[in-house]
Amino acid sequence: MTRMKCETVRLTERRDLRNDYFSFTFAPFSAADKCRPGQFVHLKLPVGEVYFRRAFSVASVDTAKAELELIVKVVGRGTRILAALRRGDSTNLLGPLGQPFKPPRKRERVVLVAGGIGFPPLLFLAQKLITRGHDPKHITFFYGGRSRSDIIERNRIRKLGVNLRIVTEDGTLGEQGLVTDPVKVALQDHGDNCRLFACGPEGMLKAVNELGLTLNVPGQLSLEAPMPCGIGVCLGCVVPLTAGGYARVCCDGPVFEIGEVAL
Ligand SMILES: Cc1cc2nc3c(=O)[nH]c(=O)nc-3n(C[C@H](O)[C@H](O)[C@H](O)COP(=O)(O)OP(=O)(O)OC[C@H]3O[C@@H](n4cnc5c(N)ncnc54)[C@H](O)[C@@H]3O)c2cc1C
Numbered sequence: 236m237t238r239m240k241c242e243t244v245r246l247t248e249r250r251d252l253r254n255d256y257f258s259f260t261f262a263p264f265s266a267a268d269k270c271r272p273g274q275f276v277h278l279k280l281p282v283g284e285v286y287f288r289r290a291f292s293v294a295s296v297d298t299a300k301a302e303l304e305l306i307v308k309v310v311g312r313g314t315r316i317l318a319a320l321r322r323g324d325s326t327n328l329l330g331p332l333g334q335p336f337k338p339p340r341k342r343e344r345v346v347l348v349a350g351g352i353g354f355p356p357l358l359f360l361a362q363k364l365i366t367r368g369h370d371p372k373h374i375t376f377f378y379g380g381r382s383r384s385d386i387i388e389r390n391r392i393r394k395l396g397v398n399l400r401i402v403t404e405d406g407t408l409g410e411q412g413l414v415t416d417p418v419k420v421a422l423q424d425h426g427d428n429c430r431l432f433a434c435g436p437e438g439m440l441k442a443v444n445e446l447g448l449t450l451n452v453p454g455q456l457s458l459e460a461p462m463p464c465g466i467g468v469c470l471g472c473v474v475p476l477t478a479g480g481y482a483r484v485c486c487d488g489p490v491f492e493i494g495e496v497a498l
């Protein structure tokens with residue numbers, strides 16, 4: 236929290252990833268080197284009539300260039316405004332915010348489970364782990380969506396050298412079914428010495444949470460919640476904890492241990 240910055244940045248690169256997904260690179264962001272996988276930024280939309288900032292996970296950083304990348308799916312008014320930004324336009328970023336993923340031990344097998352737009356923080360995690368020497372062959376990236384249009388940046392993930400397993404509900408790309416189906420098989424076969432990291436829709440997170448608990452595989456989940464303030468003040472983002480009480484997703488999370496939140 237102490238290292239967060241609130242800065243005006245410029246859009247230096249905009250890529251249309253098709254099907255309402257966009258990659259935006261902003262610079263210079265002086266806290267780019269402080270961003271850890273699982274953390275997010277709160278972005279101010281560059282128009283007066285939308286008051287609340289929007290939360291987006293950090294998808295990658297280039298610390299030498301003080302660049303920060305967000306991958307965004309257009310779902311409503313704010314993200315439509317973002318999609319209309321052009322190179323050179325300015326906006327304001329607050330971050331990095333929230334608790335990051337805890338890195339696994341070097342020899343642990345890493346199981347990443349991304350559902351739809353839960354993909355960006357896990358892309359960043361995979362990149363960071365590999366940069367820090369984790370063997371990409373020990374990382375399996377399960378990536379699920381309803382249809383092939385929900386699966387983006389496949390080649391980028393493949394280039395990391397990790398085992399990529401794509402799963403779509405309608406079978407238009409990769410295996411057919413729910414992403415948690417092959418995750419369950421993988422954990423049953425090789426659950427020892429594994430660590431789970433997941434981000435995606437609530438139903439998927441519930442299923443991963445359940446798998447982790449029943450198969451005794453530790454790990455962490457990154458949650459989403461409405462985030463009016465993003466800094467722990469408004470209590471608009473609270474979730475109930477299994478041990479009782481509540482936690483704020485914006486500052487106690489968004490990353491929580493498996494079993495910690497009553498999903
Ligand atoms: C910690 C965190 C990280 C996130 N990371 C990303 C990311 O990397 N990429 C990305 O595209 N999106 C991400 N999101 C979701 C993103 O914040 C919302 O999609 C965005 O705020 C929607 O704004 P909007 O004005 O376009 O939609 P609105 O008009 O506000 O809402 C449109 C629809 O989206 C739903 N919605 C709005 N906000 C959220 C939310 N926070 N979570 C779930 N549903 C929501 C609404 O209920 C409504 O159905 C993240 C959210 C959080 C909390």
Ligand code: FES
Pocket residue numbers: 461462463464465466467468469470471472473483484485486
């Ligand atoms: S968004 Fe305000 S307390 Fe979390």
